[in-house]
Amino acid sequence: MSEELQLKIEEFLLKNGIEGKVSELVPLTGGASAETWRFTFSNKNKSEQMILRRGSGKKSPLAVLKSEEAAIQQKVKSSGAPVPEIVAISSDDKDLGDAYLMSLIPGESIARKILRDKKFSEARQKLAFQCGEALAKIHSVNLKDFEQVPKKPIREELDRLYLTYKSFKQPLPVFEYTFKWLDIQNFTTRKDALVHGDFRLGNLMIDESGLAAVIDWEMVSIGNPMLDIGWMCINSWRFGQSEKVVGGFGDLEEFLEGYSSISKEIIDHEEIKIWQVLGTLRWGVICLIQVYSHLNGDVNSLEKAAIGRRVSETEIDLVDLLFLGGK
Amino acid sequence: MIFDRPTSVELVEAVSEFLLKEIKTNLPAHLAFKTQIAINVLNIVRREQENKELLTKESKEILLNLLSNPQEANIKELAEQIAAGKLELENKELQKALIDITKKKISVDNPKYSTYQKLIK
Numbered sequence: 552m553s554e555e556l557q558l559k560i561e562e563f564l565l566k567n568g569i570e571g572k573v574s575e576l577v578p579l580t581g582g583a584s585a586e587t588w589r590f591t592f593s594n595k596n597k598s599e600q601m602i603l604r605r606g607s608g609k610k611s612p613l614a615v616l617k618s619e620e621a622a623i624q625q626k627v628k629s630s631g632a633p634v635p636e637i638v639a640i641s642s643d644d645k646d647l648g649d650a651y652l653m654s655l656i657p658g659e660s661i662a663r664k665i666l667r668d669k670k671f672s673e674a675r676q677k678l679a680f681q682c683g684e685a686l687a688k689i690h691s692v693n694l695k696d697f698e699q700v701p702k703k704p705i706r707e708e709l710d711r712l713y714l715t716y717k718s719f720k721q722p723l724p725v726f727e728y729t730f731k732w733l734d735i736q737n738f739t740t741r742k743d744a745l746v747h748g749d750f751r752l753g754n755l756m757i758d759e760s761g762l763a764a765v766i767d768w769e770m771v772s773i774g775n776p777m778l779d780i781g782w783m784c785i786n787s788w789r790f791g792q793s794e795k796v797v798g799g800f801g802d803l804e805e806f807l808e809g810y811s812s813i814s815k816e817i818i819d820h821e822e823i824k825i826w827q828v829l830g831t832l833r834w835g836v837i838c839l840i841q842v843y844s845h846l847n848g849d850v851n852s853l854e855k856a857a858i859g860r861r862v863s864e865t866e867i868d869l870v871d872l873l874f875l876g877g878k
Numbered sequence: 879m880i881f882d883r884p885t886s887v888e889l890v891e892a893v894s895e896f897l898l899k900e901i902k903t904n905l906p907a908h909l910a911f912k913t914q915i916a917i918n919v920l921n922i923v924r925r926e927q928e929n930k931e932l933l934t935k936e937s938k939e940i941l942l943n944l945l946s947n948p949q950e951a952n953i954k955e956l957a958e959q960i961a962a963g964k965l966e967l968e969n970k971e972l973q974k975a976l977i978d979i980t981k982k983k984i985s986v987d988n989p990k991y992s993t994y995q996k997l998i999k
Contacts, residue, residue: 722957725976731960732967786993793992857915860922863983867993870977875997 553578553588560590560603563646567639570594585617585769589655600655601638605648606769613840614769618642619699621651623771626696627745632688633764635756656764662752662790666799674761679801681762682755682783683809689765690744690776691814697745703772705738709829712836719843725866729832732873736825741816744776751788752798780810780818781826786868786877787834796878828872835865887927894920918988925986933982940975953979 557573564571571594579587579602588603606617615623621640628634636654641647665671713730716723747754748770756764782788784796784803792799797806807818842859844850871877884892894917902913941951945959956975959965965972977997984994 722954724953724956724960725980727957727960728967728972728976731963735967789992791992793996853912853915853919857919860919860987863980863987864991864993866980867984867991867997870973870980871993871997874973874977877993 556588556603557590559647560652563641564592564639564652566646569638600657602635602653602655603647603650604653605650607649613837615701615771616642617649617651617769620768620771621653623697623700623745623768624653627689627692627768630688630692632685633762635764635766656756656766658756658758658763660753660756660766662788662799665752665757666790666792670759671757674757674759675800677761678757679797679805680809680812682750682797682801683806683811684813685762685765685809686747686750686776686779686783687810687813687816689747689750690779690816692745694743694745694773697773700745700771700773702743703746703774705775705778705829708774709733712833716836716839719839721839723835723862723866725869726832726835729828729869729873733825733829733832738775738825739777739822741775741777743773746772746774746776746778748772748778748782750779750783752790752800753788776816777818777822777826778830780806781823781828781830782833784823785827785830785834786871787831787865824872828869831865831868831872835862835869838862838865887924890920890924890927894924922987925989929986933986937979937982940978944971944975 553576557576560573560576561571564573569592571592574591574593576588576590579589585604585606588605590601590603592599592601604617604620606614610616614620618640621637624634625637628636635656638652638654640652641650659665659668659671666675709730716726716730747765747768749767750765754765754767755762756766783798783806786793789795789799795801796803803820803823810816810818838858838861841855842862845852845855846859868877897913897917897920902910902917905913937953938951941953941956942948944965945951945955950959956965960972981994981997984991988994
């Protein structure tokens with residue numbers, strides 16, 4: 552399997568004018584909806600590490616195609632946000648299917664290591680500011696360059712989440728309450744922006760000096776930029792370090808300071824709370840989507856089965872945020 | 879009960895211990911990670927077996943208190959009444975019921991979860 556893939560990658564790169572050998576091809580565990588491979592690419596001039604990301608080619612309501620993801624990353628890179636360089640994009644089954652090749656950014660993406668290993672202690676100090684800064688850069692890109700990105704106005708997105716939740720016929724009173732509560736909240740109107748959609752530890756490459764790259768752009772959309780800010784501040788992405796609101800490593804003030812070093816948008820804490828509630832609910836519905844893809848027999852997976860019992864984590868976070876002064 | 883010991887809880891415990899002590903330690907990182915998920919799942923089953931009677935009984939009392947009609951005292955009905963606006967969002971008893979029932983669920987699913995630990999302190 553991997554030898555065949557090795558040859559296919561070499562052929563595809565050659566077609567793109569890049570001649571050389573592929574070796575040390577290894578699968579990486581990563582996102583659930585795509586396969587990821589790492590390999591060494593070498594020719595007489597250089598030897599470098601690259602990544603292959605490959606999707607099923609099926610359109611999904613949550614994720615854009617890999618080829619689209621790559622095209623978006625290429626354009627974001629010109630905004631100055633840290634994004635890995637795309638080497639080549641495939642959208643043809645004769646090539647690599649729906650896939651792209653990118654250069655490997657050295658660093659760590661596993662949240663627990665980033666939050667606990669000593670070698671990242673200096674990085675953790677700066678990370679909240681750097682994340683705010685990077686998000687603001689992403690949110691300030693010119694939308695004229697991103698016309699193919701799906702638009703997801705937040706009210707429509709909430710309706711879609713509700714229908715998805717209802718489709719599983721698993722009654723969750725806390726979710727019903729939260730949908731009702733969000734219905735009557737006042738979302739400050741903000742200028743549409745490019746929204747990453749899954750900006751959190753796990754999708755950030757971190758090295759000793761901090762944020763090296765923002766990866767995994769499959770949930771990208773055009774919509775309200777507060778979605779990314781709230782998402783980064785939910786307890787689901789603090790990996791046990793609850794007292795640090797931003798990703799388990801930073802404070803809100805530093806994060807917003809980084810954001811406003813680039814953006815003129817003014818964001819207040821009450822507004823963030825609404826988006827934390829929304830983000831927690833969104834993660835809860837994504838857990839349901841994952842567990843029902845197992846229960847419906849689409850994929851048979853222990854991880855997906857287990858994630859069904861993480862829905863109550865989002866419920867306890869929701870009641871904490873809504874009734875008990877949670878942050 | 880017609881079954882002999884080991885009880886279902888004791889059986890699940892034995893498998894969980896075996897995975898933890900004899901299997902997980904001899905596996906490469908990605909499989910050790912998956913094995914830990916399997917252990918976590920078995921621990922959910924154990925906690926649910928041990929506590930479900932009491933937790934279900936206590937939840938039923940909360941639901942009866944809120945929904946009064948015994949036929950309606952279930953989770954599905956609670957969800958529907960919230961959706962239909964029959965229970966208002968400001969209702970303190972509703973809020974307390976949601977907190978208490980959620981605590982019972984997470985005490986089985988993942989009692990180490992940070993927010994649960996904070997709330998039972």
